[in-house]
Amino acid sequence: xxxxxxxxxxxxxxxxxxxxxGLKRAxxxxxxxxxxxFAEVTEREVKKVPLLRGKTIVNLFFESSTRxxxxxxxxxxxxxxxxxxxNVPASAASKGETLLDTLRNLEAMHCDMFVIxxxxxxxxxxxxxxxxxxxxxxxxxxxxxxxxxxxxLDMFTIRRHKKxxxxxxxxxxxxxxxxxxxxxxxxxxxxxxVQEIRAIAPRTLLPVEAAxxxxxxxxHDMREGLRDVDVVIMLxxxxxxxxxxxxxxxxxxxxxxxxxxxxxxxxxxxxxxxxPGPINRGVEIDSAVADGPRSVIxxxxxxxxxVRMAVMSRAMQRSQAVVREPS
Amino acid sequence: xxxxxxxxxxxxxxxxxxxxxGLKRAxxxxxxxxxxxFAEVTEREVKKVPLLRGKTIVNLFFESSTRxxxxxxxxxxxxxxxxxxxNVPASAASKGETLLDTLRNLEAMHCDMFVIxxxxxxxxxxxxxxxxxxxxxxxxxxxxxxxxxxxxLDMFTIRRHKKxxxxxxxxxxxxxxxxxxxxxxxxxxxxxxVQEIRAIAPRTLLPVEAAxxxxxxxxHDMREGLRDVDVVIMLxxxxxxxxxxxxxxxxxxxxxxxxxxxxxxxxxxxxxxxxPGPINRGVEIDSAVADGPRSVIxxxxxxxxxVRMAVMSRAMQRSQAVVREPS
Amino acid sequence: xxxxxxxxxxxxxxxxxxxxxGLKRAxxxxxxxxxxxFAEVTEREVKKVPLLRGKTIVNLFFESSTRxxxxxxxxxxxxxxxxxxxNVPASAASKGETLLDTLRNLEAMHCDMFVIxxxxxxxxxxxxxxxxxxxxxxxxxxxxxxxxxxxxLDMFTIRRHKKxxxxxxxxxxxxxxxxxxxxxxxxxxxxxxVQEIRAIAPRTLLPVEAAxxxxxxxxHDMREGLRDVDVVIMLxxxxxxxxxxxxxxxxxxxxxxxxxxxxxxxxxxxxxxxxPGPINRGVEIDSAVADGPRSVIxxxxxxxxxVRMAVMSRAMQRSQAVVREPS
Numbered sequence: 001x002x003x004x005x006x007x008x009x010x011x012x013x014x015x016x017x018x019x020x021x022g023l024k025r026a027x028x029x030x031x032x033x034x035x036x037x038f039a040e041v042t043e044r045e046v047k048k049v050p051l052l053r054g055k056t057i058v059n060l061f062f063e064s065s066t067r068x069x070x071x072x073x074x075x076x077x078x079x080x081x082x083x084x085x086x087n088v089p090a091s092a093a094s095k096g097e098t099l100l101d102t103l104r105n106l107e108a109m110h111c112d113m114f115v116i117x118x119x120x121x122x123x124x125x126x127x128x129x130x131x132x133x134x135x136x137x138x139x140x141x142x143x144x145x146x147x148x149x150x151x152x153l154d155m156f157t158i159r160r161h162k163k164x165x166x167x168x169x170x171x172x173x174x175x176x177x178x179x180x181x182x183x184x185x186x187x188x189x190x191x192x193x194v195q196e197i198r199a200i201a202p203r204t205l206l207p208v209e210a211a212x213x214x215x216x217x218x219x220h221d222m223r224e225g226l227r228d229v230d231v232v233i234m235l236x237x238x239x240x241x242x243x244x245x246x247x248x249x250x251x252x253x254x255x256x257x258x259x260x261x262x263x264x265x266x267x268x269x270x271x272x273x274x275x276p277g278p279i280n281r282g283v284e285i286d287s288a289v290a291d292g293p294r295s296v297i298x299x300x301x302x303x304x305x306x307v308r309m310a311v312m313s314r315a316m317q318r319s320q321a322v323v324r325e326p327s
Numbered sequence: 328x329x330x331x332x333x334x335x336x337x338x339x340x341x342x343x344x345x346x347x348x349g350l351k352r353a354x355x356x357x358x359x360x361x362x363x364x365f366a367e368v369t370e371r372e373v374k375k376v377p378l379l380r381g382k383t384i385v386n387l388f389f390e391s392s393t394r395x396x397x398x399x400x401x402x403x404x405x406x407x408x409x410x411x412x413x414n415v416p417a418s419a420a421s422k423g424e425t426l427l428d429t430l431r432n433l434e435a436m437h438c439d440m441f442v443i444x445x446x447x448x449x450x451x452x453x454x455x456x457x458x459x460x461x462x463x464x465x466x467x468x469x470x471x472x473x474x475x476x477x478x479x480l481d482m483f484t485i486r487r488h489k490k491x492x493x494x495x496x497x498x499x500x501x502x503x504x505x506x507x508x509x510x511x512x513x514x515x516x517x518x519x520x521v522q523e524i525r526a527i528a529p530r531t532l533l534p535v536e537a538a539x540x541x542x543x544x545x546x547h548d549m550r551e552g553l554r555d556v557d558v559v560i561m562l563x564x565x566x567x568x569x570x571x572x573x574x575x576x577x578x579x580x581x582x583x584x585x586x587x588x589x590x591x592x593x594x595x596x597x598x599x600x601x602x603p604g605p606i607n608r609g610v611e612i613d614s615a616v617a618d619g620p621r622s623v624i625x626x627x628x629x630x631x632x633x634v635r636m637a638v639m640s641r642a643m644q645r646s647q648a649v650v651r652e653p654s
Numbered sequence: 655x656x657x658x659x660x661x662x663x664x665x666x667x668x669x670x671x672x673x674x675x676g677l678k679r680a681x682x683x684x685x686x687x688x689x690x691x692f693a694e695v696t697e698r699e700v701k702k703v704p705l706l707r708g709k710t711i712v713n714l715f716f717e718s719s720t721r722x723x724x725x726x727x728x729x730x731x732x733x734x735x736x737x738x739x740x741n742v743p744a745s746a747a748s749k750g751e752t753l754l755d756t757l758r759n760l761e762a763m764h765c766d767m768f769v770i771x772x773x774x775x776x777x778x779x780x781x782x783x784x785x786x787x788x789x790x791x792x793x794x795x796x797x798x799x800x801x802x803x804x805x806x807l808d809m810f811t812i813r814r815h816k817k818x819x820x821x822x823x824x825x826x827x828x829x830x831x832x833x834x835x836x837x838x839x840x841x842x843x844x845x846x847x848v849q850e851i852r853a854i855a856p857r858t859l860l861p862v863e864a865a866x867x868x869x870x871x872x873x874h875d876m877r878e879g880l881r882d883v884d885v886v887i888m889l890x891x892x893x894x895x896x897x898x899x900x901x902x903x904x905x906x907x908x909x910x911x912x913x914x915x916x917x918x919x920x921x922x923x924x925x926x927x928x929x930p931g932p933i934n935r936g937v938e939i940d941s942a943v944a945d946g947p948r949s950v951i952x953x954x955x956x957x958x959x960x961v962r963m964a965v966m967s968r969a970m971q972r973s974q975a976v977v978r979e980p981s
Binding site for chain 2: 042043045046066067073077
């Protein structure tokens with residue numbers, strides 16, 4: 001079974017959610033449509049539906065992230081599932097052998113779904129490949145590989161504002177090459193058929209030859225790259241890269257690639273400003289922009305719960321038919 | 328909007344619960360009455376009511392306290408709310424900017440109520456001032472400022488035993504000047520109309536001039552201060568003060584201000600002995616007194632859940648009219 | 655009230671679950687029968703029963719164990735109880751005084767059941783001896799003393815495979831003398847009437863005279879001890895003992911006492927291989943055996959939830975009559 005198909009069952013329905021890569025457009029659209037109905041639930045007085053009552057969802061985090069853990073915990077609880085949080089310190093998460101034993105034990109406890117965050121690329125696939133038939137795996141971020149629920153909530157936010165993806169020019173700014181968020185966004189944007197995807201980054205972070213493999217247009221100049229874009233997605237600056245000498249100083253980076261009102265003027269008037277959060281104010285984005293009228297950053301967070309509810313419920317309802325269209 | 332009114336909505340109903348200061352007597356009485364009905368719930372076989380089903384309550388603790396977190400978690404669960412615990416290590420709780428971003432993100436996740444504990448005085452007010460309209464903030468202790476749910480459970484315990492507040496003489500013993508618990512107790516006792524509030528402490532901890540601002544009578548001698556009191560509230564000794572040279576040795580402190588059977592003889596025969604816990608046995612209170620017939624320390628804990636249920640449900644039901652009387 | 659009877663109420667029903675020692679065969683059989691009905695629940699689509707709705711169960715862990723905490727948390731949630739997890743760091747768990755104050759406070763919060771793990775032998779008994787009448791204590795492992803729910807899930811697993819205990823020869827391999835798991839297993843196996851219990855360990859770990867007190871047959875040679883056994887229970891190697899010079903090297907231990915296919919050949923053809931987990935692969939057990947056809951290690955984990963549900967519900971239903979037979 002290849003990497004792409006691992007996340008589908010024999011009928012082509014979603015079983016695991018590991019990566020956007022290889023998923024058909026119809027499935028992404030179905031997830032967005034399902035999320036729409038849950039978005040309405042999260043705005044109700046009683047923000048709960050009994051869909052996953054009696055199911056057990058484990059947040060299995062090998063990398064600590066209160067924020068991501070909280071969004072998945074809220075999504076699960078609003079689906080009426082029981083949630084157990086397990087944080088595995090990096091030191092204990094040693095060998096693949098141990099990882100499998102952890103998986104086998106939680107499976108034996110009749111847990112139904114594992115939300116996995118792991119510092120190693122491919123960890124979620126590895127676990128999914130060995131998971132028992134009754135278990136679903138959701139990738140909540142694995143190394144530099146993928147963060148598919150983040151990408152889907154971004155798509156949800158774009159669709160809410162732009163209605164359709166077809167005519168859009170989308171720019172992703174920052175360390176695109178090493179970002180699991182960016183990789184998943186590129187797959188999603190491409191599958192949903194945007195007109196053009198751009199990556200804007202310093203030459204040291206994103207050599208032209210590397211970008212061709214991603215299927216994006218590379219820009220090293222911010223103003224040039226932002227020209228006429230409909231959506232600009234800022235990535236969080238990873239400070240460890242700066243220390244590695246691959247980036248100029250924080251101040252210099254902000255001057256060249258920080259999103260300011262001034263630079264934003266090159267984009268379309270109705271440009272959407274996005275960021276997966278948490279933001280470094282004054283580093284990759286100016287507060288005036290982050291809190292400004294074009295920013296949809298908090299809407300992204302808000303949609304995160306609905307999108308994760310959609311992914312979780314779809315993966316658990318795989319016996320039911322998913323509406324599909326040719327792609 | 329001034330500090331006092333921040334916690335009320337336009338109709339004068341409770342929206343946030345930040346401090347006792349500025350709340351009218353009728354509102355405190357309403358909270359105590361509401362807590363009475365919940366006290367009955369917590370003693371039932373099934374200790375749950377569906378009042379806050381589908382609501383999300385976040386325990387957002389910037390200062391670690393298993394005990395306080397547990398009481399709020401229990402109160403929320405017994406109201407059928409979903410609870411998420413978030414502990415923010417002191418190191419991560421740096422700038423106000425970050426604090427606001429944390430707030431905005433949790434609001435965007437459609438959380439309804441935040442129970443905040445924070446080492447900085449005024450933190451809960453700061454957050455409440457910036458909270459979205461749909462969100463309620465409960466102060467679970469901020470610096471040296473206020474701990475209003477603790478004060479309300481103390482009032483609940485006093486009322487259960489003494490029926491009325493009017494004739495009471497209440498003495499608070501310990502570092503009254505720097506205690507958020509004492510400040511909230513003094514506001515509550517004063518609003519509920521006790522006859523006299525006394526503060527008993529070493530001169531180094533409580534200069535006479537400082538006490539006048541609190542509106543209490545100061546005593547530096549324990550026996551004198553305890554004479555004829557109906558209620559004595561012991562504060563927990565903060566060891567860091569002792570190291571700062573503001574206090575004599577632990578042994579000396581106990582000799583002078585530790586509550587013993589001997590000193591307690593100066594109070595009225597039916598005196599109630601209270602302590603917010605956790606107690607330092609043999610430091611500020613003798614075990615014989617803490618476990619003795621006049622101690623209501625465990626009753627205070629017991630009432631804590633009911634009082635917190637009352638505060639939480641009142642703050643969430645602010646669309647409904649609150650019974651009010653002129654004050 | 656002696657140690658054995660502390661866990662029964664006046665009618666002889668289970669109130670606390672502290673040790674297998676002193677429990678009658680009929681009570682163990684009742685727990686196994688009750689667990690059978692819950693095993694069916696954990697395999698359903700909706701893995702929940704409303705038996706303990708509105709009850710509060712506290713996981714009070716003075717020794718960290720994500721695995722054990724998770725199984726109890728799952729069991730409690732599947733019984734619809736509210737669960738609060740409290741981890742008390744070893745440093746804070748100092749004096750018995752403090753422990754009692756912790757207990758008194760949680761009781762005052764109207765918690766109904768405490769699941770206790772503690773590094774000191776006898777801690778669960780100590781707490782049970784002082785618990786309020788409405789509270790049940792479950793021992794989740796105390797020092798080297800007992801781990802009775804582990805023993806019961808082992809008995810459940812044996813009964814599922816062997817139907818009856820009467821004809822069985824069971825060998826326990828490892829540091830039997832210092833293992834709380836082994837002690838509880840020996841009491842359970844003996845009460846349920848197996849034919850023979852063997853302990854296999856190096857002479858340094860298990861002197862013959864010490865074993866007689868346990869009422870087991872001692873073997874120092876693995877092949878000899880495994881001859882004709884129906885069940886072999888491997889214990890987890892405690893590395894700290896190895897450092898203490900009581901054990902040869904890891905390699906040498908494995909050569910002598912590690913369970914391999916080769917040594918297993920001395921047992922009966924239908925031998926069951928058990929281990930309380932987590933396993934040290936290649937230390938006390940070969941992967942080929944742990945994952946092989948005779949291993950029931952994951953079934954043990956699986957039965958853990960059902961057995962803990964049975965213990966919890968029995969201890970909470972002590973007003974109801976428990977079916978008993980003479981023993």
